[in-house]
Amino acid sequence: MLAEAPHIERIIAKDPASLWTSIRPDSSRRLLLAALDAFGTLGFEGATTREIATRAKMSPAAVYVHYGAKIDLLETILEVAHQAAWEAVSEALDGVVGPSRRLRVFAEAFAAWHASNYMLGRVAQYELPALPEGRMEKIAAIRRGFERLVRHELRLGIDEEGFIVPDLDGTALVIVSLGIDLVRWYSPDRRITVEELARLRGELVLRMVRPWGTAAD
Amino acid sequence: MLAEAPHIERIIAKDPASLWTSIRPDSSRRLLLAALDAFGTLGFEGATTREIATRAKMSPAAVYVHYGAKIDLLETILEVAHQAAWEAVSEALDGVVGPSRRLRVFAEAFAAWHASNYMLGRVAQYELPALPEGRMEKIAAIRRGFERLVRHELRLGIDEEGFIVPDLDGTALVIVSLGIDLVRWYSPDRRITVEELARLRGELVLRMVRPWGTAAD
Numbered sequence: 001m002l003a004e005a006p007h008i009e010r011i012i013a014k015d016p017a018s019l020w021t022s023i024r025p026d027s028s029r030r031l032l033l034a035a036l037d038a039f040g041t042l043g044f045e046g047a048t049t050r051e052i053a054t055r056a057k058m059s060p061a062a063v064y065v066h067y068g069a070k071i072d073l074l075e076t077i078l079e080v081a082h083q084a085a086w087e088a089v090s091e092a093l094d095g096v097v098g099p100s101r102r103l104r105v106f107a108e109a110f111a112a113w114h115a116s117n118y119m120l121g122r123v124a125q126y127e128l129p130a131l132p133e134g135r136m137e138k139i140a141a142i143r144r145g146f147e148r149l150v151r152h153e154l155r156l157g158i159d160e161e162g163f164i165v166p167d168l169d170g171t172a173l174v175i176v177s178l179g180i181d182l183v184r185w186y187s188p189d190r191r192i193t194v195e196e197l198a199r200l201r202g203e204l205v206l207r208m209v210r211p212w213g214t215a216a217d
Numbered sequence: 218m219l220a221e222a223p224h225i226e227r228i229i230a231k232d233p234a235s236l237w238t239s240i241r242p243d244s245s246r247r248l249l250l251a252a253l254d255a256f257g258t259l260g261f262e263g264a265t266t267r268e269i270a271t272r273a274k275m276s277p278a279a280v281y282v283h284y285g286a287k288i289d290l291l292e293t294i295l296e297v298a299h300q301a302a303w304e305a306v307s308e309a310l311d312g313v314v315g316p317s318r319r320l321r322v323f324a325e326a327f328a329a330w331h332a333s334n335y336m337l338g339r340v341a342q343y344e345l346p347a348l349p350e351g352r353m354e355k356i357a358a359i360r361r362g363f364e365r366l367v368r369h370e371l372r373l374g375i376d377e378e379g380f381i382v383p384d385l386d387g388t389a390l391v392i393v394s395l396g397i398d399l400v401r402w403y404s405p406d407r408r409i410t411v412e413e414l415a416r417l418r419g420e421l422v423l424r425m426v427r428p429w430g431t432a433a434d
Contacts, residue, residue, distance in 0.1 A: 045263030181398040
């Protein structure tokens with residue numbers, strides 16, 4: 001059996017509302033949450049400003065007071081989502097040493113965050129192409145950061161622990177995918193818990209890259 | 218190095234237009250392809266009947282001659298996509314013997330199909346929740362079929378080849394995910410080829426489940 005995983009517990013226990021507390025005033029936050037809900041059910045293109053205003057119990061004109069256009073709402077939501085995922089992973093990895101342990105904790109934390117925040121994650125992943133290139137910089141940097149982190153641990157693992165990685169970039173993408181794909185199908189109705197699916201992904205990632213006979217610890 | 222993989226080549230070489238030849242008359246097919254294009258860029262909710270008609274160079278009234286409503290177009294697209302993926306995988310597995318070989322071929326064929334048909338696959342995966350429960354039966358059966366197939370090979374692999382699979386359902390989902398998630402990010406601009414990413418997934422799946430020391434053949 002695996003040891004306890006407080007880093008997974010911490011991510012699961014975090015109140016989703018806390019992601020939005022820095023957004024002020026209250027009416028801006030209410031609009032963002034209404035937009036998240038509308039984008040999640042109707043898609044970015046399908047959700048009109050009127051629809052978002054109605055969900056926020058505000059007038060369409062009020063949307064433009066707080067946000068210049070619908071795309072500004074999407075940009076803010078995407079930034080909050082990526083920043084939150086990055087912080088969750090960084091916090092989980094804080095003080096963790098050694099490529100195997102770090103890869104496992106990455107896979108667990110990344111999966112736990114995406115399952116716990118599946119609706120926000122779904123909008124962040126599926127509506128990303130709606131964001132114009134010029135507004136992508138901050139978000140693209142965080143996304144590259146996740147892949148760079150995984151590639152770095154894979155490289156260290158090859159040198160220090162004999163990892164077998166035939167295609168470094170491709171394997172890093174697969175490892176990142178294992179967490180992201182959860183936003184497509186996970187919901188709390190599922191029989192599997194967030195902790196179980198996080199641990200399974202941590203285990204499978206190690207089995208993918210570690211030399212035979214060393215993955216059981 | 219791996220042996221040649223004619224099953225991957227066959228999937229890559231298949232003309233995407235051939236998926237639609239059974240749809241008659243021509244105007245029905247033209248509408249379906251226009252709807253696929255509109256759903257792919259605007260989402261199901263965001264694509265109006267008018268928009269679809271315009272893309273098909275037809276009048277909105279003509280849409281209702283061929284299809285009762287927008288949802289009928291989506292249902293047909295989803296059925297074509299799932300049926301085509303199922304046929305591609307079945308054809309690839311035809312005559313392949315042994316759980317390891319069959320799992321590898323499944324992972325390769327499933328990945329190759331989803332990358333080669335990423336736009337159709339994206340609509341099939343992302344717009345699936347828009348389909349009402351009552352119209353889901355045929356598609357849900359195919360989706361369960363993929364998972365059942367993988368679980369079956371995993372079970373045989375445990376019995377016959379000593380596979381290590383701590384969580385059968387969860388691992389089957391991960392293996393299916395590896396192919397599906399390609400629709401989110403793959404495009405022909407990517408530096409990696411469809412064949413390379415199919416082979417990598419086949420390799421990683423075997424490393425996930427086979428006992429140490431046996432995955433090199």
